[in-house]
Amino acid sequence: MRHNWMKLMLASPAILAIEALIPLGISAMPLSEIDQQDPVPEVAAIAQDTATPEPLDILEQINLYSQADLETGPLEQVNSVRELSDVSPTDWAFQAVSALADRHQCLLGYGDGTYRGNRAMTRYEFAASLNACLIQIQQRLDEGFNVLSADELNAIRRLQEEFAAELATLRGRVDALEVRAAELEANQFSPTTKLGGEVLMAPIHAFGDRGDTTAGGEDTELSFGYRLRMVFDSSLTGSDRLRARLQAVNVARLDNTTGTVMSRLGFDGESDNEVLLERLEYRFPVTDNMRVWLGATGWDYDHIFTVTNPLFEGSGDGALSRFGRRNPAVYRQPSGAGAGFEYKFGNVARLYAAYMAGNAGTPTSKNGLFDGTYSATAQLTATPIENLEVSLAYSNSYFPGGEVNVSGSTGSGNARRPFTNDVATSSNNLGVQASFSFAPVTVSGWAGWSLAEAQGSDGDVSSGDTATLFNWALNVGVPDLVKEGSLLGFIVGQQPKVISNDVSGREDPDTSLHFEALFQYPITDRINIAPGFFVITNPDHNSDNNTIWVGTVRTQFNF
Known part of the structure; x- marks a missing residue:
C-alpha cells in the first residue's frame, strides 16, 4: 500500500528507511488522507479504533495494540538482512529492507530471526521502528553530515507529529527502565x-x-x-x-x-x-x-x-x-x-x-x-x-x-x-x-x-x-x-x-x-x-x- 504524500520521498536514500516502514500495513497519516483504493481491513479496523480513544493508561494501550497479532514477540535490532530467515533477494521490498539494516542501521526484526513482512504491524511497532531510524538520523546530523533535504525534514516532522503519543510512550518506558537499571546497578550484589x-x-x-x-x-x-x-x-x-x-x-x-x-x-x-x-x-x-x-x-x-x-x-x-x-x-x-x-x-x-x-x-x-x-x-x-x-x-x-x-x-x-x-x-x-x-x-x-x-x-x-x-x-x-x-x-x-x-x-x-x-x-x-x-x-x-x-x-x- 502506498501513500500519496510519500511519493515525494521516493528518490531520497536518507528517507528510504522511513518509507520502507510504511508498506508494512499501518497508516502513518490520518485515515482521511489514505489512498482508499487498496485498503487493509484488519489494519483499518485497528486504526479506526484508535482514532478517538477512551482515556487509557500506558499498559492498557500496549495491550490493546498487541492484539493485532498474537505472540509476535519484542522487536530487536538486526545488523544484516542475512539474519532474517523469511527475507530473500526475490522479495519486492528486499532492497528497502537491506538498506534499513546495512545503510541506516535501524532495521528491527523479531527475536526468532524473522521479519514477517506480510503481516500488519501495530502502531507501537511502527513507532519503535521509526524511533530507531530517527535515532540514527540524529546521530548522523550530530556528526555533521548533511543528509536531509527540506522535503525530507517535513516528512519526518509529519511522522513525528502523527506518532507523538507512541514515541512519548516508548521514551517514557525507556526512561523508566534506565531508572530501574541505575537503581539495580547501585544496589547490585556484585558486578562479577x-x-x-x-x-x-x-x-x-x-x-x-x-x-x-x-x-x-x-x-x-x-x-x-x-x-x-x-x-x-x-x-x-x-x-x-x-x-x-x-x-x-x-x-x-x-x-x-x-x-x-x-x-x-x-x-x-x-x-x-x-x-x-x-x-x-x-x-x-x-x-x-x-x-x-x-x-x-x-x-x-x-x-x-x-x-x-x-x-x-x-x-x-x-x-x-x-x-x-x-x-x-x-x-x-x-x-x-x-x-x-x-x-x-x-x-x-x-x-x-x-x-x-x-x-x-x-x-x-x-x-x-x-x-x-x-x-x-x-x-x-x-x-x-x-x-x-x-x-x-x-x-x-x-x-x-x-x-x-x-x-x-x-x-x-x-x-x-x-x-x-x-x-x-x-x-x-x-x-x-x-x-x-x-x-x-x-x-x-x-x-x-x-x-x-x-x-x-x-x-x-x-x-x-x-x-x-x-x-x-x-x-x-x-x-x-x-x-x-x-x-x-x-x-x-x-x-x-x-x-x-x-x-x-x-x-x-x-x-x-x-x-x-x-x-x-x-x-x-x-x-x-x-x-x-x-x-x-x-x-x-x-x-x-x-x-x-x-x-x-x-x-x-x-x-
Whole structure:
C-alpha cells in the first residue's frame, strides 16, 4: 500500500528507511488522507479504533495494540538482512529492507530471526521502528553530515507529529527502565558475582535395625533435618568460573542408630548449625575443547565428571539415598582438593581426569597433597547416539591406616575396611555406567568393582592380601509424568559387597538388596517436594540382620 504524500520521498536514500516502514500495513497519516483504493481491513479496523480513544493508561494501550497479532514477540535490532530467515533477494521490498539494516542501521526484526513482512504491524511497532531510524538520523546530523533535504525534514516532522503519543510512550518506558537499571546497578550484589541458593527440609524416620549383636541397633526416632547452601559464582574473564559454596546442615546420619552406612541419606551431614565454606573451586578454558579445574576444598568427582545418572545424581533433586546417586566404586573415592580437566572430542566423546587429596591442607606425615588419602581417576564418556550415554571410569586410591573407607561410606562394614581400619589400603577401581532415554522413560545403571590390597600387616592381615568388592544398580525414571518438572523414580541395586578376601572371615556371607522409590513434584518453579522411601534387606549383607526401612519427605527451596 502506498501513500500519496510519500511519493515525494521516493528518490531520497536518507528517507528510504522511513518509507520502507510504511508498506508494512499501518497508516502513518490520518485515515482521511489514505489512498482508499487498496485498503487493509484488519489494519483499518485497528486504526479506526484508535482514532478517538477512551482515556487509557500506558499498559492498557500496549495491550490493546498487541492484539493485532498474537505472540509476535519484542522487536530487536538486526545488523544484516542475512539474519532474517523469511527475507530473500526475490522479495519486492528486499532492497528497502537491506538498506534499513546495512545503510541506516535501524532495521528491527523479531527475536526468532524473522521479519514477517506480510503481516500488519501495530502502531507501537511502527513507532519503535521509526524511533530507531530517527535515532540514527540524529546521530548522523550530530556528526555533521548533511543528509536531509527540506522535503525530507517535513516528512519526518509529519511522522513525528502523527506518532507523538507512541514515541512519548516508548521514551517514557525507556526512561523508566534506565531508572530501574541505575537503581539495580547501585544496589547490585556484585558486578562479577551471581548468588544462588538452596534450602532442603525433611522429616526422616528409619524402621528396623541391624540386630543386637552388632554396632548400632538403637531405636530410631522421627527427626527433622535441614540443609542450607549459598553458592557464589564469579567470572573474572567472562569464560571462567570461581565457585564458593557456603553450607549449614543438620541432617542426622542414620548409621549412628541403624548401625550401617547402607541407610545413609544422599543429603545428610552435620555442621553444628554453623555456616562453613564447604566448596571452593576454579574452572577455566584452555582451548575451545578443553577446560581445567582447580579445587581447594569440598571438591568431588561429580563436580567435574558426568556420572551418567542424569535423573538421580543430585543431592537436592535426585535419589534420596546416598547409594542411589552414583557408582561408589569410582565416584566415592577420596576427594577434597586437587586438579582435573575435561577434553571434548566434538559431540561424540569426552575425556576426564582428576587427582584429589582428602587432607591436602594438613602438612604433616600421612597427610598433605601426596602423602595422605588420595585418588586419581580417568573417565571416557561417549554419546554414540542422541539418547544414549556410556562411560568407563578407572580410579586408583590410597588410604593410610586409620582412614580406610574403600567403598565411600556405602555398602557393608567389610567393604569399607576389607583388612581392618588400622591397615593402610590401596584400591584399583573400575566403573561402567550407561543411561538411555526413550520417551517418556530414562533407564540408567552401573556396575563397579574394587580390588583392594593391604599395604601393611596386622594380626591375620599380611601385606599384599587382596579383597574384591562389587556393586551394581539399575534406575528407572519417568520425568514430567503429571506436571513438567515432576519425576517418578525407582532404584534397585546391591551396595558394595566383599565377594572374595584373602583374610579369612572378612567376606560378606549374604547379599543385601537396595530398593528405592520416590516421586518429586514441583509445587512452584522454586519449590519441589519429594516423598519417598528405600528398603535395605539383609543389612551389611548379613541375613541375621533385620530389614531397614527409611522414609522421608524432602522439600527443596531454590532462590
